[in-house]
Amino acid sequence: DGGITQSPKYLFRKEGQNVTLSCEQNLNHDAMYWYRQDPGQGLRLIYYSQIVNDFQKGDIAEGYSVSREKKESFPLTVTSAQKNPTAFYLCATYRGRRENTEAFFGQGTRLTVV
Amino acid sequence: ILNVEQSPQSLHVQEGDSTNFTCSFPSSNFYALHWYRWETAKSPEALFVMTLNGDEKKKGRISATLNTKEGYSYLYIKGSQPEDSATYLCASSGSARQLTFGSGTQLTVLP
Numbered sequence: 001d002g003g004i005t006q007s008p009k010y011l012f013r014k015e016g017q018n019v020t021l022s023c024e025q026n027l028n029h030d031a032m033y034w035y036r037q038d039p040g041q042g043l044r045l046i047y048y049s050q051i052v053n054d055f056q057k058g059d060i061a062e063g064y065s066v067s068r069e070k071k072e073s074f075p076l077t078v079t080s081a082q083k084n085p086t087a088f089y090l091c092a093t094y095r096g097r098r099e100n101t102e103a104f105f106g107q108g109t110r111l112t113v114v
Numbered sequence: 115i116l117n118v119e120q121s122p123q124s125l126h127v128q129e130g131d132s133t134n135f136t137c138s139f140p141s142s143n144f145y146a147l148h149w150y151r152w153e154t155a156k157s158p159e160a161l162f163v164m165t166l167n168g169d170e171k172k173k174g175r176i177s178a179t180l181n182t183k184e185g186y187s188y189l190y191i192k193g194s195q196p197e198d199s200a201t202y203l204c205a206s207s208g209s210a211r212q213l214t215f216g217s218g219t220q221l222t223v224l225p
Contacts, residue, residue, distance in 0.1 A: 004157070035215075042118065042203065042215035058212075090158075094213075101146060101207050105157040 003027065006091050006106035013078070013085065013113050021076045021109045023091030029104070031094040032074040036060065036087045043090060049074055078111060086113045118206050120216035127194050128224050134190045135219040137204030141185035148213060149178055149189055150203040158203060161189075194223040 004025045013019045025032065031050045035043035045058030049068040063082025068074055078085045091106040118139045127133045139147065146165045152158040162171040167182040175192045191198055201220045205213035 033212075040123065040217060042120075042217040043205075045212060045214075048212065101148075101213065102160050102163060103148070103150075103158075103205075103213055104160075107155070107157050 004091055004093060004104055004106035006089075006109050008109060009107065011109055011111045013111060015113055016080045018077055018079045019111065021078065021089055021091075021111070023074045023076065023106060024072055025074075025091075025093050025104075026072060027093055027095070027104060028071070029093035029095055030071070032068070033092045033094065033103070034058075034064075034066065034074070034076045035090045035092065037090065038087050046076065046089075085111055087111060118204060118214050118216040120202075120204055120219050122219060123217065124220040124222070126222045126224060129194060129196060131194050131223075132190065132192045133194055133221070134188050135202060135221075137187045137189070137216055139185050139187070139204075139206040139214075139216075140208075141182055143208045144182050144185075144206065146207045147180055147182075147187050148205040148207070149187070150205065152201040152203055152218070154200075161202075189219075191221070194221075196223045196225050199223045 007022045033048040034046040044060050046064050047066040049055035055066050055068050065077045089109045092103045095102050121136050148163050149161040150158040162178045164180040169180040171178050177190045180187045199222050201218040203218045205215045207213050
């Protein structure tokens with residue numbers, strides 16, 4: 001089955017720890033994105049990558065880091081510098097260009113700082 | 115940064131009622147308007163992509179319209195069913211290949 005796999009589904013982190021959220025896709029899409037959702041807010045863009053070995057900051061990149069060593073994989077690290085990491089994180093890929101853009105999403109990771 | 119706003123934030127309707135909600139977006143530098151349906155514990159799934167002023171799309175009991183000049187889109191659900199309960203997200207894409215999402219409208223259809 002083609003799709004996007006995020007793991008883990010739930011993640012608990014102690015304050016001061018870095019954690020890495022996994023996102024793997026077998027859709028053969030070039031572009032991959034990380035979004036964060038907080039209660040009552042829309043999806044906010046953290047980082048995106050349009051091609052292997054290249055990535056760009058989104059609107060709220062501070063305290064996060066990413067890598068894109070393989071087309072299939074775009075892991076997100078939430079560092080200790082992220083002041084308020086508790087949130088729901090969605091990974092997405094995009095197909096198409098401009099008006100034909102369509103996003104496909106994983107099922108998300110809920111991160112809680114304890 | 116594009117500002118996409120949705121209203122209402124949440125909505126409860128009775129089974130069989132028809133309903134609609136609004137997405138507003140900046141009309142400048144517009145390429146496309148997207149609607150997604152997001153059920154609890156599932157991934158958001160695409161409903162519609164619209165690009166032209168006056169576009170109307172329909173999928174079963176759900177339809178959407180687009181006004182790019184004034185910067186709004188409506189999503190309509192006719193004869194709501196409990197399985198329509200979900201969060202409906204709209205997103206606008208501008209010159210960069212990104213989607214800017216609204217905060218969603220959470221719909222609950224009561225049996």
